[in-house]
Amino acid sequence: MKPQIFALVPLLLFIGLVALVAVPLLRGTDPAKPESPMIGRAAPAAALPPALAGVQGFAPAEISGKPAVINFFASWCVPCQAEQPFLARMAREYGIAIYGVNYKDKPAALAPWLQKHGNPFTAIGADADGRAAIDWGVYGVPETFVIDSAGIIRLRHVGPVTAAEYEKIFAPLLAEMKK
């Protein structure tokens, strides 16, 4: 009797291994996009100077009291270009204040880029040396954060925001925060 039970051990181990791999795979969690430890913490307070003449800089202290979206972007970043129309829609149709952090960019490149792809931002701070990005735990553009009215980071999204992702991830959170 005993050897027969032992014969099942490799099969059980294999099933366990498959489950271990299948669960995160089916759930859609990507180990290469780790959860940010910044979630649940206060957003970094450092104010950033305006990225362009005639634009407001990004001062986190001044936006408290209302949920806000913070988008790290650059004119040299192609996925940023792709999400720009949707960000404009978020600002226009959903009335969300979007603050831009312009990552390692030049005003001479940013101005024509905004003209071409639209400017959904309430304010745009310049992060010329990438230090603000490190402070926020950003590792590439675009990354988008949602902070609540108390200035606590509630969501970090890596990559361009699409309409589908907005409905799935952003909309429920923003609705919950409005209550």
Add this chain to the structure above:
Amino acid sequence: MKLNSLLCALAFAFFLPAAAMAVQPDEILPDPALEMRARAISQQLRCLVCQGEDIDESAAGLARDLRLLVRERLVKGDSDAQVIEFVRGRYGDYVLMKPPLAPRTWLLWLTPAAVLLAGFAVVLRMMRPRRKSGAGGAA
């Protein structure tokens, strides 16, 4: 003289590849002791853009920024642990090349030992009957 320059060229040929690293000359700290600490810390931090490389060997822009940050904090008087904690606080455990031992990484750290023990158990089980039959054959 000729031999000298030949040796020199050979030395370059052999050692230059090893010297071709990501750390740029302008990043290196004037204090060699601090620089050594910075290199050691950098080797423990993952470059999140390239993911398989540590920031000491990565040529990515973010890796360079983090190398500069590590050095800046060391100059300001941070301990090695404080510097690593600063980066980890922003990027999470994933930024550490060596995952910490915690309940959710027990499986990762303990599996090799468990497999080794299981292997021993199997070997012991296989050896036992053979020894018996061997003894029987001699009798």
